[in-house]
Amino acid sequence: MVRLAASAAVSVAVPARERASSALSLGFVTGFLSLIVALPIAALVWASREDGASGFWDAVSSPEGVAALKLTLVMAAVVALVNAVFGTLIAWVLVRDRFRGKSLVNAVIDLPFALPTIVAGLVLVALYGPSSPVGVNVYGTRTAIALALLFVTLPFVVRTVQPVLIELDTEMEEAARSLGAREAAVFRRIVLPNILPGVLSGVTLAFARAIGEIGAVVIISGNLPYRTELSSVFVYNRIQSGDRSGAAAVAVLLLAISFVLLLAVGALRRLATRHDAAA
Amino acid sequence: MSISIRNVSKQFGDFVALDDVSLEVPTGSLVALLGPSGSGKSTLLRIVAGLERPDAGAVHIADEDVTGHAPQERGIGFVFQHYAAFKHMTVYDNVAFGLKIRKRPRAEIRGRVHELLELVQLEGFASRYPAQLSGGQRQRMGLARALAVDPKVLLLDEPFGALDAQVRKELRVWLRRLHDETHTTTVIVTHDQEEAMEVAETVAVMNRGKIEQVAGPVELYEHPANEFVMEFVGAVNRLGDAFVRPHDIELSLVPNGTTREAMVVRVVHLGFDVRVELVRDDGEAISAQLTRDEAAALELREGQIVYVRPTRQTTFVRD
């Protein structure tokens, strides 16, 4: 979806009645967010401090936890990169190509948004697990994790690149051709620089999603500690065994990463529009 | 570097954009393709550029058949109505693009780019981005960019269409001067007859996928080939079968043999020219054009009765 800058809302003198109702709605918004999001997060951060700095460090640096975190970050990075390539490719085909059934393919892209992740995990193990009808069994391997994460992150890059491609002035490409650039050069010098912010923000969103995923991986990965156990599963296990502060410490780490990624997406959004002509 | 368009046809679905069009553009000339929207002029230009493929016919550039060639291979320079500026590159990089693609040495590129920026009067703007330029500046950059690769032919697709009237006038003069200096074979597409007449030596008037007439501005105006051309290249009064230019309508305060009575409806002062809208005794609306002095001598007022007759008229034989 492309959103263009709107006509600026003209400011009008605000009567008392309106000020009261906007104060009310602001109160509702902050109250709701506090209750639902902010307070639980605060409780989490607080709990991670329970055992002090050394306790926090011990919990975060446990061998199993570190292994889980490393695996999580590496897998998320791999998946993000695969998405960068294939997501852009799929977006390109959806925007520039024309074939029967294209709108069906376009609709299917959103499936990971609509399908419960546990169902995704189940069908992945059905197709790529021990009783695979195509003879592919990756149960309990890191490949399985990659497949599950690729499933759930599929839409991100596609949906961030599509609107950019749609908006892209094809005349720039024609101009490049008229100046002698071959197709590869046209893509590399004209298309890519302009879609890059879109690709990057999709990649960042995919990365953030992959780091937190549990439903899709919990079945097919086997959750073997040090081998196929992701941070999300690690935290879950810590909770089940009653180690709340240990779980909280790792969770806070994940929270911090998520936060940084959100900031990155925001920055990328601003980067994307820096070359757009003023009004 | 002449252009030869031979029997080119093009259809978009059911819509016939070009119907067996042929045109010769001599080396070093500046030809305008003039016509209303839908006349096929842009399509023709894009076919010459290789941005569209014709359904039939051939295009030759510098005596070489380029009909099957991609735009990259034709050695053309193309200027777009909406500039097609590379918005992620500076003005310098935009103009240098074609040279970088051809892997020219950096020093050569630098020299050429600055030479061109000077030519288009954008010297200080090299490190700016297109978003920071005005429309007119962006289009001058577009011209510099197209010229940088020493194109065999220069093709301009309604280059001033997106600009303010004043900027448009300035750039027209400027383009003419540029052509006089560089002598690159140029084809310009426009729907503005004033622009075509001012800039080009030869104008090809197009309508509904066909070329109606190819001639110089004077010839076009004085001896239009048909009704369409006459009506398109200038204002015209249609009085029955006769076509009369507004400035060929003579107004007098007293009748004489061949004059008819008419009432002044409106007098519009357009600087030096004065346009007088009249209604003739038989109800026909007439638009006459007088000089300031002529109008003053007649002391024209709304509602006044005057006497009109055409000093010159044209009729066309229907075939």
Added chain:
Amino acid sequence: MPLRSLGLRGVAIGYLVVILLGPLSMVFWRTFEHGFGQAWEAISAPGSVHAFELTLIIAAIAVPANTVFGVVCALAVVRGRFRGKGLVNAFVDLPLALSPVVVGLSLFLLYGRGGWFYGLFADHGIQILFALPSMVLATIFVSVPFVAREVVPTLREIGNEQEQAAHTLGASGWQTFWRITLPSIRWAVVYGVVLTTARCLGEFGAVAVVSGHVEGKTETATLRVQDLYENFNLPGAYAISLVLAAMAVIVLVTMTVIRPREEIA
């Protein structure tokens, strides 16, 4: 060039089949592999029926709550004047980037023993954790962003000229909201509601942490799928999954139908 585009198209579709469509088709196949009977048994078992009911009840609470919040929040952010918009935006977007397990844990810590709110509810005999309330809270948390994020850009694009016109014609704040603002964001709201609903129906990680997985009491449909799988009841797991997948397809179709309207409006 046509050959090249055919290649790209093939790669794109091939990728989608391997990652997405292939796995999806399995749910249809595996469910009916052993015939309708077994599938029906699994779906109609009391535990399953309760799981579906619970999922729907949670969604029935969470979706309206987030819809109201989303619209009010979008209006406040786009039209309001207050400092801290960045903070509001950050908290609204946070659930998108946050692991559901972390969400569940944070609720666990807030409402569980030793948590700030524990005493508040325990003293009145109200159970939050391992009961419906925490599951609702978890589901609301993870689905907070969707309506707001859909409505904000639409509101920005529309501008407030229509509302100003309404005011000059004498409409009150509420009338303007109901007759002018709401209709103008209607499709964005619907699209956001569809996304929210899908998220609520599919929630797993956060609810897994807070619910306690008690069959027949605190097991949602998604939790039940995992439960059945781990108890080697594969046909059962597939059957429930099929129902969930069918719901997902309905959501998908709705999204596809609405999206063009949302973009034009």
